[in-house]
Amino acid sequence: MSTVLAAAGVGAGEAWTFWILGPLAILAALGMVVARNAVHSALWLVLVMLCLGVFYVVQAGPFIGLAQIIVYTGAIMMLFLFVLMLVGRDASDSLIEVLRGQRLAAVALGLGFAGLVGAAFFRALDSRDAIGLAQANAEGNVQGIAASLFTRYVFAFEVTSALLIAAAIGAMILAHVERHKDQKFTQPDLMRARFAPGNYPGPKPGPGVYATSTSVATPGLLPDGRLSDRTISPILPKRELTEAESTPKATEGR
Amino acid sequence: MNGFTIATPAQVLAIDVRLPDLDYAAMAPMLVLFGAACLGVLVDAFAPRQSRHTIQFALSFIALTVALLAVIREARVGSRELTADVALAIDGPTLFLQGTLAVLGIVALLLVGERALEKGGPFVSQAAIPVGSEADRRQAREEGATEVFPLTLFALSGMMLFVAANDLLTMFVALEVFSLPLYLLCALARRRRLVSQEAALKYFLLGAFASAFFIFGMALLYGFAGTVSFGGIHDAALLATTSPLLLFTGLAMVAVGLLFKIAAVPFHVWTPDVYQGAPTSVTAFMAACTKVAAFGGLLRVLYVAFDRARWDIEPVIGTIAILTMLVGAILAVTQTDIKRLLAYSSIANAGYLLVGALAFSKEGLSSAMFYLAAYGFTVIAAFAVITLVRDDDGEATHLSRWAGLGREAPLVAGVFTFLMLAFAGIPLTSGFTSKFAVFGAALGVGEAWPVALVIVGVVTSMILAFPYLRVVVMMWLSEPAEQSPTVAIPGAFTSAALMVGVLATLLLGVFPSPVLDLADRAAEFIR
Numbered sequence: 216m217s218t219v220l221a222a223a224g225v226g227a228g229e230a231w232t233f234w235i236l237g238p239l240a241i242l243a244a245l246g247m248v249v250a251r252n253a254v255h256s257a258l259w260l261v262l263v264m265l266c267l268g269v270f271y272v273v274q275a276g277p278f279i280g281l282a283q284i285i286v287y288t289g290a291i292m293m294l295f296l297f298v299l300m301l302v303g304r305d306a307s308d309s310l311i312e313v314l315r316g317q318r319l320a321a322v323a324l325g326l327g328f329a330g331l332v333g334a335a336f337f338r339a340l341d342s343r344d345a346i347g348l349a350q351a352n353a354e355g356n357v358q359g360i361a362a363s364l365f366t367r368y369v370f371a372f373e374v375t376s377a378l379l380i381a382a383a384i385g386a387m388i389l390a391h392v393e394r395h396k397d398q399k400f401t402q403p404d405l406m407r408a409r410f411a412p413g414n415y416p417g418p419k420p421g422p423g424v425y426a427t428s429t430s431v432a433t434p435g436l437l438p439d440g441r442l443s444d445r446t447i448s449p450i451l452p453k454r455e456l457t458e459a460e461s462t463p464k465a466t467e468g469r
Numbered sequence: 470m471n472g473f474t475i476a477t478p479a480q481v482l483a484i485d486v487r488l489p490d491l492d493y494a495a496m497a498p499m500l501v502l503f504g505a506a507c508l509g510v511l512v513d514a515f516a517p518r519q520s521r522h523t524i525q526f527a528l529s530f531i532a533l534t535v536a537l538l539a540v541i542r543e544a545r546v547g548s549r550e551l552t553a554d555v556a557l558a559i560d561g562p563t564l565f566l567q568g569t570l571a572v573l574g575i576v577a578l579l580l581v582g583e584r585a586l587e588k589g590g591p592f593v594s595q596a597a598i599p600v601g602s603e604a605d606r607r608q609a610r611e612e613g614a615t616e617v618f619p620l621t622l623f624a625l626s627g628m629m630l631f632v633a634a635n636d637l638l639t640m641f642v643a644l645e646v647f648s649l650p651l652y653l654l655c656a657l658a659r660r661r662r663l664v665s666q667e668a669a670l671k672y673f674l675l676g677a678f679a680s681a682f683f684i685f686g687m688a689l690l691y692g693f694a695g696t697v698s699f700g701g702i703h704d705a706a707l708l709a710t711t712s713p714l715l716l717f718t719g720l721a722m723v724a725v726g727l728l729f730k731i732a733a734v735p736f737h738v739w740t741p742d743v744y745q746g747a748p749t750s751v752t753a754f755m756a757a758c759t760k761v762a763a764f765g766g767l768l769r770v771l772y773v774a775f776d777r778a779r780w781d782i783e784p785v786i787g788t789i790a791i792l793t794m795l796v797g798a799i800l801a802v803t804q805t806d807i808k809r810l811l812a813y814s815s816i817a818n819a820g821y822l823l824v825g826a827l828a829f830s831k832e833g834l835s836s837a838m839f840y841l842a843a844y845g846f847t848v849i850a851a852f853a854v855i856t857l858v859r860d861d862d863g864e865a866t867h868l869s870r871w872a873g874l875g876r877e878a879p880l881v882a883g884v885f886t887f888l889m890l891a892f893a894g895i896p897l898t899s900g901f902t903s904k905f906a907v908f909g910a911a912l913g914v915g916e917a918w919p920v921a922l923v924i925v926g927v928v929t930s931m932i933l934a935f936p937y938l939r940v941v942v943m944m945w946l947s948e949p950a951e952q953s954p955t956v957a958i959p960g961a962f963t964s965a966a967l968m969v970g971v972l973a974t975l976l977l978g979v980f981p982s983p984v985l986d987l988a989d990r991a992a993e994f995i996r
Contacts, residue, residue: 335714335718335721336689336718338714338718339689339714339715339717339718339719340692340715342711342712342714342715343693343711343712343714343715345689345691345692345693345715346692346693346694346695347691347692347694347695347696350695361486362486365486365488366486366487366488366489366554367489367553367554367555367556367636368556368638368639369488369489369491369553369556370491370496370553370556370557370639371556371638371639371642371643374503374627374630374639374642374643374646375642377503377506377507377623377626377627377646378642378645378646378649380506380507380510380623381620381623381646381649381650381653382649384510384616384619384620384653385649385650385652385653387616388595388596388597388614388616388653388657389596389597389653389656390597391597392595392597392598392604393595449603450602450603
């Protein structure tokens with residue numbers, strides 16, 4: 216690898232930067248995938264992005280490098296982190312393998328594929344020096360990007376706005392629950408509804424607690440021995456009691 | 470050493486940045502759709518809830534019609550040009566495919582806008598409500614989300630840009646613009662919402678991977694050619710004196726992104742799940758329009774940028790085509806769900822299209838474009854029939870439920886039989902003429918690879934006829950199941966879509982020559 220780097224006219228400083236930050240970036244990327252905690256994952260990703268930003272700067276792309284650090288790492292990832300903290304950060308993903316041996320096969324195939332792609336890149340870049348950097352930076356890096364954005368790629372640049380609009384709509388429809396006007400209650404409304412005729416203002420009775428069952432899906436018994444639907448949550452399927460369970464049992468003193 | 474320099478003020482002044490010539494008439498179809506989609510977002514924000522669906526549908530319909538007229542106008546002018554510097558190519562294939570996209574888009578829009586089959590339409594009202602919660606039960610009878618219309622328009626505008634893009638960067642942006650709305654649309658089914666959301670997530674994750682491959686390949690190709698425009702890559706490949714390995718590695722990675730979109734084996738695994746989980750009208754839209762757009766892009770990449778590397782890429786893409794046809798046909802036989810069956814059939818059809826593409830000739834190009842148009846109409850009509858066969862839980866897609874449908878609803882069963890025969894490639898249907906055109910173009914080249922592909926194509930067509938005919942036999946000859954589904958009376962929109970699809974399938978089978986001539990005259994890329 217070092218021969219390739221040397222052949223491509225890479226200075227010692229660039230090589231050192233690569234060999235220090237390259238393994239770090241890979242480790243951080245692995246850490247991001249492996250970490251159980253979502254916040255840790257996000258922090259690992261921040262490290263990956265910082266390494267990438269330095270790589271871009273070293274590879275004569277100062278604008279994209281700084282944009283990576285300031286915009287992606289500094290703004291987007293930090294916002295992401297805030298959202299994670301606000302929404303809650305419990306790791307509740309199931310780690311059950313649906314297909315037996317899937318993870319092992321995935322690791323083996325993934326390593327194989329990475330080797331294949333790595334070998335292809337190595338051979339490809341070994342056989343011929345990549346061109347295009349000098350002409351892209353001929354007028355200066357930022358100026359070159361500006362010229363590209365507002366000349367040849369002006370339409371593509373404009374069209375990315377459509378992408379952003381679609382993404383914003385997507386975030387809205389997948390995450391935003393609209394509350395209807397009639398579902399918004401103020402405190403006086405709630406109090407009035409609570410003491411309105413036909414409503415029992417006290418707390419509802421709990422579900423049935425029996426010697427044989429303490430499930431929240433088991434309705435409680437009224438004093439006359441009937442089952443009460445009000446004792447269980449309406450979204451729970453009612454657990455039917457058997458005849459033996461629902462008949463009042465004779466106690467010792469009787 | 471790749472050090473960077475800080476520009477001095479004199480240098481800043483030295484750069485001459487001037488907006489390139491933009492041919493607005495040629496870009497009109499895309500601009501109209503982008504504009505209408507943005508308007509649609511505003512409609513959703515400000516129009517009263519009960520009139521949104523009407524306004525959105527009318528807006529989308531008008532926008533697509535105007536886009537179609539703009540394409541026709543541009544085709545009559547006969548413009549062949551590169552615009553926006555060289556980022557967009559307005560040539561024959563672009564206009565033919567954009568016109569096809571507009572027409573198929575209108576037909577698919579009819580299915581998306583249908584509300585007669587189910588109260589509130591086929592889309593969920595609020596996708597954010599957790600599945601199975603009480604709020605979810607409350608929203609079961611609410612009006613469906615109307616954001617689907619702007620999303621559909623965004624997707625169509627991205628597709629139109631995709632077939633016109635003349636460099637990899639514009640193509641990548643277009644790929645994302647048409648993919649992102651599709652991921653979202655997949656998640657919005659009213660029934661079986663978990664399956665629908667799972668489909669959307671799978672499609673999104675795999676699509677993101679495919680996009681990453683595409684962009685990586687783009688970087689390698691830039692390293693080879695010093696440009697990402699197709700003409701530039703062609704020139705660099707022509708003049709290359711050193712090893713072209715960088716070119717091939719780049720092409721391989723770009724091809725992964727494109728072959729994923731056309732659902733070629735081994736990049737097809739998302740197709741059955743997504744086709745099954747997405748709302749059926751969205752599946753119809755994807756099966757017809759995504760295929761047209763993705764193939765349009767692939768054809769341009771192969772014919773414009775890589776025609777010099779033809780001998781080297783033919784074995785690779787040829788092997789993929791053979792695998793695609795075989796896997797699609799064989800797995801279609803084993804399916805028990807009608808939507809999955811059509812998904813595998815669509816995979817096999819991608820293989821037949823690749824046969825035409827690999828002819829690398831004018832006939833190959835025109836036959837592939839004809840195939841795209843013909844297949845699009847048939848597949849939309851087939852999915853329209855699937856939306857009609859329903860029971861209490863929505864669409865009854867399991868094949869056993871279709872048994873004896875011929876007695877219950879002879880007309881619908883007859884239409885579906887005709888469409889199945891078209892898929893199987895029986896003469897007097899568009900399926901026959903399009904397959905004939907594609908295989909004929911491949912044989913016309915008279916070389917080993919195309920001939921081998923045609924042989925595999927004919928064999929797999931025979932295999933693939935079996936599942937289609939099994940559905941037909943089941944509908945007419947089997948005893949109806951005890952709990953047979955009812956066939957809903959189609960609303961005006963579905964009837965119209967069905968009629969257009971069936972008529973196009975019949976007409977392109979009986980009088981294919983006008984469209985074949987049109988495709989033939991259009992089949993020339995500019996560089």
